[in-house]
Amino acid sequence: MTEQVMQANKVAPEVKAIPETVTAAFDEFMEAFEAFKDVNDRRLGEIEQKLTSDIVTRDKVDRINRAMDDQKKVLDQLVLKKARPQLGSARANTHGGAELSPDVAEHKAAFDAYVRRGDEAGLRELEAKAMSAGSGADGGYLVPDETDSEIGRRVAVVSPMRALSTVRTVSTAVLKKPFATTGLATGWVAETAARPQTNAPQLAELSFPTMELYAMPAATQALLDDAAVDIEAWIAGEVDIVFAEQEGDAFIRGDGVNKPKGFLSYTAVADSVWTWGNLGYIATGAAGAWKSTGPSDTLVDAIYSLKAGHRQNGTFMLNRKVQADIRKFKDADGNYMWRPPASAGQPATLMGFPVAEAEEMPDVAAGSLSIAFGDFRSGYLVVDRAGVRILRDPYSAKPYVLFYTTKRVGGGVQNFEAIKLVKFAVS
Structure with a gap:
């Protein structure tokens, strides 16, 4: 050797x-x-x-x-x-444990009876008390608040897009959002000069429909009869990861057909000719590769293509393979541009900006948009329809009981100047 x-x-x-x-x-x-x-x-x-x-x-x-x-x-x-937090929206009692409020405990007990035995009486009685329709035309019951929020919190940790974006909860199928693409026009005038009318601001209406996301875990009746099994924890554990994976993929590259529209599905144009409704990109100068000299210059250009108000909240988004390439980059003083997390649970940084790992981002290839840099809180909107529903089905797959679990979620770009892309192309 x-x-x-x-x-x-x-x-x-x-x-x-x-x-x-x-x-x-x-x-x-x-x-x-x-x-x-x-x-x-x-x-x-x-x-x-x-x-x-x-x-x-x-x-x-x-x-x-x-x-x-x-x-x-x-x-x-x-x-x-x-x-991962503990299930249940509880308050501490005098014995140091957790005590559910009466209405939450009643809903929890009724939901547990429905899941384990298919007993709908308790949930129907609660609906009558609330004078509301808890089940839709397609059947199913709303998950108790504590389970619903458990799924939401755990998805936020798994999906980087949900954690970085603005999230709105709505009670209707579509969220319509007006956005001012231009502001009021102003001008300087002399003391006695005429004051002509100025141009009014231009508004664009953005529409974000919610689409249905579902999972259908199965359990045996023996498992449901076992009082030692926490049914709500089991449902959350089965559903949250698959929901997170599907959401994360849709928020980045979804085509908008029966799913949210991911930011990579919008038309990308060179940043020098950017217009509203498109996302601007910075080219690396080489097809499917970094430039042979000064490859990190592309990242600097991407950072400063954002306006200062968005740049200060900027985050890089890329997959692990692309991050492995960037780890090798150094600045003119010989310092590594990629820095490891300062502590466990914190993101790595690139040129001082956080790095979010998203495996849905594409690998480097000719013409690929493999890196995004932007203020995702301003740039992307996630729309949640309130409530996660569960429909118990003991008939379709005997001896298993199926739990058809659904939520409605949408998403799309809300500010087209807050996100920039890096394109691995000559121009």
């Missing part, structure tokens, strides 16, 4: 068992990053000296990069698990 190979192996991160705590996972991630910097610095030094890097060094950089991605996934999973 050559001395060069021995040196490369020396800095390889040690393979360890899966850590059990967030702190341990974060420490291992930081150790891997330090190893990555050492090997990547060697690779860059070899390029300066020999105009190319040794294949052993390149392979080591790629392996450590993949190891960092794996460790970051473990860290994210542990943070997610820790972030």
Whole structure:
């Protein structure tokens, strides 16, 4: 074994068992990053000296990069698990436990009876008391508030778009939102000069319909009869991840047909000719690749293509593969532009701006829009129709009981100047 190979192996991160705590996972991630910097610095030094890097060094950089991605996934999973709250909107009692309010407890008990035994009497009685229609024409009952909010909170952690965007809850099928594309016109005049009428602001109406998202987990009657099983926790656990995955995909690349419209589905034009209704992009200058010299200049251009008011709230959105490329970038002073999280649960940063990982973002390819930078809170709107519904079906898949769980959600771009894209193309 050559001395060069021995040196490369020396800095390889040690393979360890899966850590059990967030702190341990974060420490291992930081150790891997330090190893990555050492090997990547060697690779860059070899390029300066020999105009190319040794294949052993390149392979080591790629392996450590993949190891960092794996460790970051473990860290994210542990943070997610820790972030999951307890079910129930409860208040502390004098014994240090949790006590449900009478109306919540009554709804919870009635819903539990419906899920376990199909007993609708309690829920129907509650509807009569409230003088409201809790079941739609297609059947089903509203999930109690505590379960509904549990699903919402856990989805917000899993889906980066939901966590970054503005979320509105509506009681109708469509949210219509007026938006001022131009403001009032003004002008300077002399003391005695005429005051001609100025132009009025231009308004655009944006429409955000809500679409149905569903899941249909199954359970045996024996499981439902087991009093030790927390049915509400089970439903939330079955539904929240699949809802989050579907939502995250739709908010980014959904085509708007029976689903929300993702921001990548809007027409993208060069930022120099941007107009309202389109998203502007900055080209890398190379088809399916970064520029050979100064690749990070494209990221700087993307940052400053946003107006200052949006730029200060900017976030980069990209997938793990693209992030692995960017980890190798350095500024003119030799400092890495990508920085690891300051602590567990915090995002990595790129040029001082947070990085949100979204696997729905495309890989680098000719003409791909693989990076987004923007103020997503201003730029994208998520619309939730109030309530998650469950319809119990004990007949269609005997001996299993199906739970047809639905929610209505929509989304789309609400401010077309708040999000910019990076296109891997010549122009």
